[in-house]
Amino acid sequence: MEIVIILVFVLGYLAITLEHNLKIDKLIPALVMMALCWALIALGIDNFSQWFDSGQHAILDTFGLLNHEEKIHLMDETLLHHLGKTAEILVFLLGAMTIVEIIDYFDGFSTIKTFVKTKSKRKILWIFAFLGFGLSAIIDNLTATIVLISILQKIVKDKEVRMYYAGLIIIAANAGGAWSPIGDVTTTMLWIGKKVTTGHLLAYLFVPSFLCMFVPTLIASFLPAFRGDLAPSTEELDSKPKSKYSARMLYLGLAGIISVPIFKTVTHLPPYVGMMLALGIVSVFAEVYSKTKFSITEIDSESNDTVGHHSPVHSSLSKIELPSILFFLGILMAVAALESLGILFDFASGLKSTLPMLGTELHHSGVSDLVILLLGVGSAVIDNVPLVAASLGMFSEPTDNELWHFIAYSAGTGGSMLIIGSAAGVVAMGMEKIDFFWYLKKISWLALIGFVVGSAAFMITRTLY
Template sequence: MEAAIILVFVIGYLAITLEHNLKIDKLIPALVMMAISWALIALGLESFSQWFDSEAYSLVEGFVGLSSEGKMVLMEESLLHHLGKTSEILVFLLGAMTIVEIIDYFDGFSTIKDFVKTKKKTKILWIFSILAFFLSAIIDNLTATIVLISILQKIVKDRDVRIWYAGLIIIAANAGGAWSPIGDVTTTMLWIGKKVSTGYLIGYLFVPSFLSMAVPAFIASFLPVFKGNLEIEEEVKEKKKSKFSGTMLYLGLGAIVFVPIFKMVTHLPPYMGMMLSLGVVAVFAEIYSSSKFSMTDTDFEESDAHAHHSPVHSSLSKIELPSILFFLGILMAVAALESLGILFGFAESLKETLPMLGTELHHAGVSDLVMLLLGVGSAVIDNVPLVAASLGMFSEPIDNELWHFVAFSAGTGGSMLIIGSAAGVVAMGMEKIDFFWYLKKISWLAAIGFLVGSAAFMVTRTLF
C-alpha cells in the first residue's frame, strides 16, 4: 500500500509539472493526489508497520500492536493535526492576500511605483532583490513575495519580462527568510523547537543568505532580458489616483509587519495577528472608501465593483483561490507521506548509510553532503516535512551548527524548483509561471546561489 501511495504522489507531481502540456490546472492533480493518498491510508491502515507523530517528531511506539479503532483514532488525530497546521498557513495567506488587494483597491502600490524613478532594468532588478531579501526577514518570504509581485505588476507591464523578475524575487525572498526566525516556516519550526536562537541564526546565516541572493542577481544582471530600459505606458497616468493611496500602503504594510510583533508578545500563531491586522486595515478601508468615491472630480471613474461592494468584499473577490487550494493539496499530500514515516525512514537510512553523520560536524565531509542533499530534497518535495524529519533524527544541542545548516539548506534550497517553496508556489499562481520555464531559466541561478551560500556557511561556522 505504501508503494501505491508513493506512486500516486509521483503521478500527481508529474501532472502538476506538466500542467501546460496536459491543459489541466495544477490544483486538480494536487487535490486528487491529496484525497487518494489519505483514502489509501484509511483503507490500508492495518497493513502499515509504522506511524510518524508530527507533534513529537518521532515514530509512534507500539503502533503495530494497536487495535483497529486505536489506529483509526491515531490517523484521524494526525489528519486533524496536519489540516490544522496547513490551515494556519492558508488563513495567514488569505489575510495577507486580502490586505494586499485592499492596498491595491486604493491604488496604494502606485506610491511605490512612483518611488521607482529609474527605467533601467538592472537597477529595478537590484531594487526588488534587496527589497525581497530584507522584507521577507521581517514579514516572511510568502507575504514578501505577494507584496512585491503585486508591485511588480504595476511597474513591469510585459509579462515575459516580469516573470524573470518574479523568479529572482523567489530566490531573494527564500534567502531572506532563512536568516530570520520568522522569515520562513522551517526556521520558525527550528526556533520554536528550541534548536536555534535569534542571535546565532543571524550570525551564522546572514552572509551566506545574502550571497544566495546577491550572486544570482549579479549573474542575472548580465543576461539579455535585463539589458536596456523598461517601456513605461504613459496612458496609466490618465486615471486619477486615490488621495488615500499612500496612507493605505503604509497602513497595510505596517499591519503585516505588526504580525511577528503580535506573535512574540502573545505567543499566538501568526494567523491570529494577521486576522487582527486585516480587521484594522478593513476598518480604515471602509471609512476611506466613502471619501474616495464622493470626490467631485469628474475625471475619476469608479468601476461597478467599487460602486456596489465594500473594499473588503471587492478585495476578497480578487483573491487567487486556485492557489490556496493548490497549496492545500500539496501540503496535505506531503503530510500523507510524512505520517507513514516514509520521509523519516529515508532520513534514517541516510544516517545508517553515512556513519560519519552525527560525528564531529565541523569537519567537512559526508555530513555537509547530507545537508546539501537536504537542500535539493526541499526543492523536490517540501522543506517542512524534511525539517520535521531532521528534528526527530538529530539530538544536537541548541545552536549547534547542524541546525543552522538545516535552516539554510531547507530555506534556500527550495528556490531550485518553483514548487519547492511557499514563495515559489504563490508566485506560480500569481503569474501563471510554467514549471519547465522556471527549471530552464531560473533554477540554475538558484543552484549557484545555494552552492555559494553553502560554501560561505562552511566558512562562517568556523567563526563561532
C-alpha cells in the same frame, strides 16, 4: 499496503511536477493524492504494525497490539492533529494574502514607483534587486514578484530587457523570502512548526540570503542587457496613485504584517492569531477610508451584497489565491499520511546512517550538508512545499538547530535555478511569457552562483553562533 500508498504519493507528486505538460492545475492531483492516501490508511488500518506519534515524535511499536477500534481512534486523533497544524498555516496565509490585496485595492504599491527616478538600466537593476529582497521579506516572495513585475511593465518597454530584469527579481525575491518567517511559504511552515525562531532565522540567514541576491546582481550589472539607459516609457513614473490613501494603506498593511512575529514573541500565541488581529485592524481603516458600511459577517441580504462589492475587504477576499491554499492543504495532509505510517521517519533514519560520510556533517546532527544542498537543487525541479513538509516529518532536531535554518535557505533559494522551481518564478513566467529554456540559458547560471555563494556563507556564519 504501504507500497500502494507510496505509489499513490509518487504518482501524485509526478502529476504536480508535470503540471504544465498535463495542463492540469497542481491542486487537483494534490487533493486526490491526499484523499486516497488517507482512505487507504483507513481501509488497511489493521495491516500496519507501526504508527508515528507526531506529538512525541516517536514510533509506536505497540500499534500492532491494539484492537481495531483503538487503531481507528488513534488515526482520527492523528488526522485531527495534522489538520490543526495545517490549518494554522492556511489561515495565516489567508490573512497575509488578504492584507496584500487590501493594499492593492487602494493602489498602495504604486507608491513604490516613486523610488525609480533614473533611466540607467544598471541603477534600475539594483533598485529592483534591493526592493525584491526587502519587500519579499515583508509581503512574501510571490507577492513581491507580482508587484515589482507589474511596476517593471510600466517603465521598461523592451520585452527582452524586461525578461532579464524579471529573472533577477526572481532571484532577489526568493533570497529575501528565505531569511524572514513570513517571506516564503516554506520558511513560514518551519516557523509555525516551531523549528525556527525569528531572531535565529535572521541571525543565521540574513548574510547568506543577501549574498545570494547581491552576487548574481553584481555579475548581471556587467552584462550587455543592463548597459546604457532605458528608452522613454509611455507611462510617467511619478503618475499619481488612484487613491489619496495609497501610501497610508501601504505602510499600515506592511506594519500589520511585520507586527505578527512581534505579537507571537510577546504573547506566545500561534502566528495566525496575530495575523488575524493585523487583518482586523487594517480592515477597519480600509472600511473607514472607503466610506462603506459593509460588515463581513452580514452578507445575506441583497442590499448588503450590493454594498459589499464596493467594500475593500469583500473585494480583497474575492481575489486571494484559493487554488494555492487548497494545494497546500493537499500536499501537507498527503505528507502527513506518510509521516503517520512512519515511512518518513524510517527514510530519515536511513539517510542518517548512510549519507553522513558523503559530505561535511552538521555540527549537531547526523545529516550531511550534501543532503540539504540536494534538497535545494531538488526544489528547483519539483515544488519546495512538499520537500519541506517531508523534512518536518523526517528529522527530529530541536528548535533552531542549524539543520532547519539550512533547509530554510536551500528550499527558499534553490528554486531560483529553474523558472518552474518557485512560485515567484512561475508567476513571472506567466506575467512575462518567459520561455523555460531562455531562463535556463540566461538566468539559471546566475541563480546557481548565488545559491552556492550563500550556502558557503551559511557554513561559515553558523560557526559563529
